[in-house]
Every structure is written in C-alpha cells, then in structure tokens.
Amino acid sequence: MRFNKLDLNLLVALDALFTECSISKAAARVHLSQSAMSNALARLRAHFDDELLVKVGRTLELTPRARALKEPVRDVLLRIDTAIAAQPRFDPSRSDRTFQLLVSDYTTVTLMPHLLALARQQSRTVRFLLSPLPHLDQPQRALGRGEADLLVIPRNYCSPDHPIETLFEEEYVCMVWNGSRFARAGTLGYEEYVAADHVEVQPASIGQPTLESWFMKRRGIERRIEVCTFSFVAAPFLVLGTDRVATVQRRLARMAQQFLPVTVLPAPLPLPRMEQSMQWHKYRTHDPALVWLRTLLHQAVVQMEAQQQQAAALAGGEAEAASRPTGS
Template sequence: MRFNKLDLNLLVALDAMLAERSVSRAAERLHVSQSTMSSSLTRLRTYFEDELLVQVGRKLELTPRAETLKEAVRDVLSRVDTAIATQPQFDPTQSDREFRMFVSDYTLVTLMPHLLALARRQSSTVRFQLSPLPQMDRPQRALERGDADLLVIPRNYCSREHPAEVLFEEEFNCVVWSGSRFAHAGELTLDQYVAAGHVVTQPTGTDQPTLESWFMQRHGIVRRVEVTTYSFVAAPFVVIGTECIATVHGRLARLAQRSQPLKLHALPVPMPRMEQAMQWHKYRTHDPGLVWLRGLLHEAAWLMDAEQTAGARPTASRFP
C-alpha cells in the first residue's frame, strides 16, 4: 500500500531502525535479512531526501530529520495497530494473547502472584510476559514503542500523555535484623536512623532516585549508605547479620518478615504514601483485552491486601 508514493511497509522498517539505531538489530527485530533492511533504508533515504542514519564512530546516529520523524512514525503505527489488530471482543478462556507488562521486582513478588492466580481461576488461556522496568526517566516510551501493553509503576513516574489508574497505596517501613541493637531499642528515633548504616536500592538503567531516596534528599536527611543494591526484594535480606537499616515498601517488608529474622520499625519521619499505578497507551483505552487485564489487576490488589490482613490466602473475592 502506498501513500503519497511511499510504500507504507517502509514505515515499519523505519520505526525499527530509528528505535534500534542499527540496521542489523532492526533486521533481527523484524525477522528479515540485513540486506533487505539495507535496501529499505536506501529507499527511505531517497524518499525523504535525507540520510536518516549516519555513521558516527562505531555507531549510527539519527539526523535531525530522523529525530522529527521518530515519534510521528511510532504514533502512526500505534494508531494502525490499535485500529486493525485489536479484536472487538475478548474472551480470556479462548484467547492465546500474550500481555507484556513491565514491573519492578517489588511488584513481581507482591502483586503478580495474585494476578496469575485470578487468571487461573477464570480458566484463562492468555499468557503473561513480565519484564523489568525500562529507564524511569521516560518509562512511557515502552508503551509508545509497542514494547509493553502495561506499566505498573509509582504514580509520580507516570506520563501525563497517557491514562493511568492507581492500584493501591504503599507505606514504607524500616527493616532491621532481629539480632541487631536496633531490634531491641524500642521505637527507632530520627537520630538513630541518620547515624546508622543503610541499605539503599538503586535500580539499574536509571540515575533517578527511588521515591524514598528522593524524599530523604528533599528533606535534607543524609543517610550513611553502606550497601547499594539494584533489587527492592533483596534489600530486607541484606540487613540480616548487620547493624544496617533498609527502608522498604511495607508489603515487601511484611512478606520478608514471615520467613526471615527481621524486625520492622515505623519510619521516624513522616513520609507520604506511594501510589502504585498502572499505565497504558492512550490509543488502547478501549482495547477489550486491556480492559479485562486492568480489571483483573484491581481485583489482584484487593486480594493482596486481604491476604495480608487475614494472614492467609482468601478463597472468596469481592468482585463478580
């Protein structure tokens, strides 16, 4: 199909090359030969009268013209995919669809087991691909590139360009080893907190601080960091056998305490609750499959808290 003498199939190739900044990786992504992709690039250069991708040292860089095309091409392809590929109805018991979700390891161990259990209860035949979160400076790029159907991230990281819904709120606790001096010192004071060594989480792929680190910096609280880990889940385990303190999501802290020699303290400084949200592409709000998935996530969040409140997995749901 052509539009203004442009073979629209070339837009798919262009999108891949602009995203990958590599002819060979774009070819792998679209499952075509490198020579086919090189031929597409030649035709695109002719049509746009621009090099689009130029060699700079050992890598390819986008020309100014290519930079202006990048978002526009992705937007066009997202609209086409939404209009054509999305089925008008969705039956989870008959679908072979794979939902691609980007989640942190915190979300992976606290919320996702409930989502998967609910899908099983519905005799769902869908599949889930749970991947690590992309760089947190612009996580919505994963939605715009079509790499993810849904993000589960803190509300303050969500883009204003796409819809989002809060799933639940989260508080933070201080976690210490049950054999440490802080486990037997009564209520943890701010002076003790500041003087202690700390285990701090800094996810890979981003320089942005986590919510609790951002809060501490904003309020001038300087922690003496002894251990930095990339994993939220690992943080409460790392304090065992030490005098360190880890500031951890409350649900994760309570989950770790079930099996490990840990004691939880209230954070000695008032910190706003984190709002954990889900976000999807604005063009896919009415996608029946995503509507089902979003509803399932809300139910999973309710069941997650019902289990922690009751101390055992509930057998009933408040949802029809």
C-alpha cells in the first residue's frame, strides 16, 4: 500500500532501524533478512532524499532528518496498532497476552505480589514482564515507543501528555539498626537526624532527585550521605551494624521489620507524601486488556492495604502482650 508514493510497509522497517541503529538487529526485530532490510533502507533513503543513518566509527547514527522523523513514525505505528490490533473485549482466562510494566524495586516487592495473585485467580495464561524503569527525564518516551503497557511511578515523574491515575499515597519514615544509638533512645530528633550518617537512594533510571532528596535541597538541609544506592530494597540492609539512618517508604519499612533487626522511627521533619501512580499511553485508554489491568491494580492496592493493616494490628497485639507483667 502506498501513500504519497511511500510504501507504508517501509514504515515498520524505518521504525526498527531508528530503534536499533543497526541493519542486522532491525532485520531480526521485524523478521526480515539482512539483505531485505538493506534494500528497505535504500528505498527509504531515496524517498526522503536523506541518508537517515550514517556510519560513525563502527556504529550507525541518526541524521538530523531521521531524529525529526523518529517520534512521528512511532506515533503513527502505535495509532495503527491501537486501532486495529486491540480486541473488542478481553477475556483473561483465554488470553496469552504478556503485559509489560515498568516498575521500581519498591513497587515490585510491595504491590506486584498482590497484582500477580489477583491475576492468577482469573487466568493461568496471562503473563507479566516487570522491567526496570527507563530514564525518567521524559517518561512518555517509553509509552510512545510501545515499550510498556504501564508505568508505575511517583506522580511527579509522570508525563503531562498521557493519562494518570493515583494508586495510593505513601509517607516516609526513618529506619535504623536495632543496635544503633537512635534505636536505643527510641527517638530521632531533627538535630540528630541532620548530623547523622545517611543512606540515600538514587535510582540510576531517574535523572531527577527523589522526592526525599528534592525536599532536603529545597529546605537547604545538608545531610552527610555515607552510602548511596540505586535500590530502595537495599536501603534497610545498609543500616545494619551502624548508626546510619535510611529515610524510606513506610510500606517498605514495615516489610523490612519482618526480616531484619531494624527499628522504624518517625521522620523528624515534614516530608511530603509520595503519590504512587500509574500511567499509560493516551491511545490505549480504551484497550479492554489495559482497562482490566488498571482495574486489577486498584484491587491489588486494596488487598495490599488490608494485609498491611492486619500485620500492623497483629504486631501491636504481640507488643502489648509482651509488655504485660508475668501472670497478669
């Protein structure tokens, strides 16, 4: 099929070339031979009167014209895919669809187990691919390129160009080792907090400071960061055997307390709450499969909250029982 003298089948090849910057990898991506992809590139160069990809050293790089075409081509293909490939209804019990979610390790351990459990109740064939978050200076690119069905990220990292739904709010607490001076004192004041050695989480994928770090910088609070890690889940482990303080999400802190000798203390400053949200491409808002997935995520939040409240009540009851005099 041609449009303005361009064979529209070449757009698929062009998108693959833009994505891979390699003729052989682009050919494999769209199941063509290398010679067929080379021929497609020659035809595209002739149509656009531009080299599109040029050799720089041992790699191919996009020309300015190609860089200008990259996002519009991906946008056109995504529109076509959304309009034609989406089924009118979604039956999870009969679907073999793989949903790709871009999530942090925090989301992976707190929310994803509940999502997977709920999904398993409805389907044994649906699959999930949980991938690390890409660089989030421009998060809409992961959605625009069709690299993800959903992003699950704090709202302040979401793009204004695509729909957003808040899943839950999260507050920050301080976590310390049980043998630390802060745990022995049972309190952590502001001056002690500022003077302490800290564990800071800075995910490699996020090109902006985390909400906690942004707040500190805005308030002009200078902390001594003794350890910086890319992993939220690792932070509780990095306070063990020391007087370090890790400022972490409350849900993660509660989980860590079940397995580690750590104490959770209130943060001695008014840290803002995090709005954990999900975001999807605007063209896929009415995709029945994604409607199902988004509904399931909200249900997973309800289940997560109920389980954590039950665990907190149980822990409170055990602490009360342990404090009673013997024989009472």
